Amino acid sequence: MRRFTSEELERYNGKNGRPAYIVYRGLVYDVSESFLWQGGTHQVLHQAGRDLTEELETAPHGPDLLDRCPVIGIILEQEK
Amino acid sequence: MAQVAREMVAKAGVNVDQLVELLVKNAAAELTTFYYYTILRVNLIGLQGEGIKEIAETARIEDRNHFEALVPRIYELGGELPADMKTFHDMSACPPASLPKDPRDVESLLHVLVDAERCAVRGYSQICTMTAGKDHRTYDLALAILNEEIEHESWFSEFLGEGPSGHFLRRGETSPFVSKFMK
Numbered sequence: 001m002r003r004f005t006s007e008e009l010e011r012y013n014g015k016n017g018r019p020a021y022i023v024y025r026g027l028v029y030d031v032s033e034s035f036l037w038q039g040g041t042h043q044v045l046h047q048a049g050r051d052l053t054e055e056l057e058t059a060p061h062g063p064d065l066l067d068r069c070p071v072i073g074i075i076l077e078q079e080k
Numbered sequence: 081m082a083q084v085a086r087e088m089v090a091k092a093g094v095n096v097d098q099l100v101e102l103l104v105k106n107a108a109a110e111l112t113t114f115y116y117y118t119i120l121r122v123n124l125i126g127l128q129g130e131g132i133k134e135i136a137e138t139a140r141i142e143d144r145n146h147f148e149a150l151v152p153r154i155y156e157l158g159g160e161l162p163a164d165m166k167t168f169h170d171m172s173a174c175p176p177a178s179l180p181k182d183p184r185d186v187e188s189l190l191h192v193l194v195d196a197e198r199c200a201v202r203g204y205s206q207i208c209t210m211t212a213g214k215d216h217r218t219y220d221l222a223l224a225i226l227n228e229e230i231e232h233e234s235w236f237s238e239f240l241g242e243g244p245s246g247h248f249l250r251r252g253e254t255s256p257f258v259s260k261f262m263k
């Protein structure tokens with residue numbers, strides 16, 4: 001499985017034709033094919049290329065919806 | 081634009097531009113759902129399909145009513161609808177409720193219907209949360225729409241065998257909650 005640093009992930013923000021990846025609990029999901037993540041933005045409030053673990057806490061749905069999108073990698077822990 | 085109305089919402093701590101964008105996206109979801117439900121309703125035929133046609137029609141009309149009720153609020157808050165209908169379709173807060181591959185498969189039609197309603201329930205719950213105690217008028221509207229979306233969800237869910245909806249079909253007028261915004 002592909003490994004990403006946070007800096008690498010930022011490039012996959014869905015803008016200008018780039019793929020849209022998001023992180024939830026250490027896993028990287030590819031949301032590029034989702035109608036609801038066009039241009040890397042989800043419901044106005046959420047941006048791809050980031051770790052959205054905390055943001056999901058306030059969403060009107062749980063992590064189960066992430067199963068609709070493929071996991072393509074893991075995020076590397078930040079070096080201390 | 082209702083300048084002071086917008087100012088009050090901003091002053092209460094709501095990001096008005098974000099809220100307006102969400103309202104436009106949800107208005108797009110309503111109007112596109114009205115369109116896609118037309119196709120779904122037409123295809124609800126046969127012994128199984130006919131029984132669902134009536135509620136699909138009620139949900140279709142009420143979704144169009146939701147679109148009608150959202151538009152004035154969008155403009156009051158300084159927003160606007162996109163000039164291009166294709167742009168409007170593609171910015172919908174919910175994916176297209178497309179006819180399933182096998183249109184004779186009533187159960188998959190019901191899944192399309194219930195999924196669309198569930199998406200809407202999530203969307204209006206979010207708008208209610210964002211506006212509660214801050215933007216009273218948008219909250220009132222979003223709550224009215226949410227009430228109807230929840231009933232639609234429970235109707236279709238009942239037909240899928242997920243349990244009783246607890247509701248009866250509409251008798252008489254549609255949009256018992258939203259009609260006050262359409263007078």
Ligand code: HEM
Nearest residue numbers: 034035036043052055056059065066068198199202203206
């Ligand atoms: C205020 C925040 C959010 C709102 C209002 C929101 C709303 C929605 C709605 C309405 C849907 C469609 C659900 C359905 O089909 O029933 C959805 C799907 C989804 N959401 Fe969110 N969401 C939010 C936050 C998030 C966050 C933070 C993430 C990522 C961690 C996320 C990931 C997803 C995914 C992956 C889907 C499925 C997309 C698909 O089916 O193609 N959402 N969201």
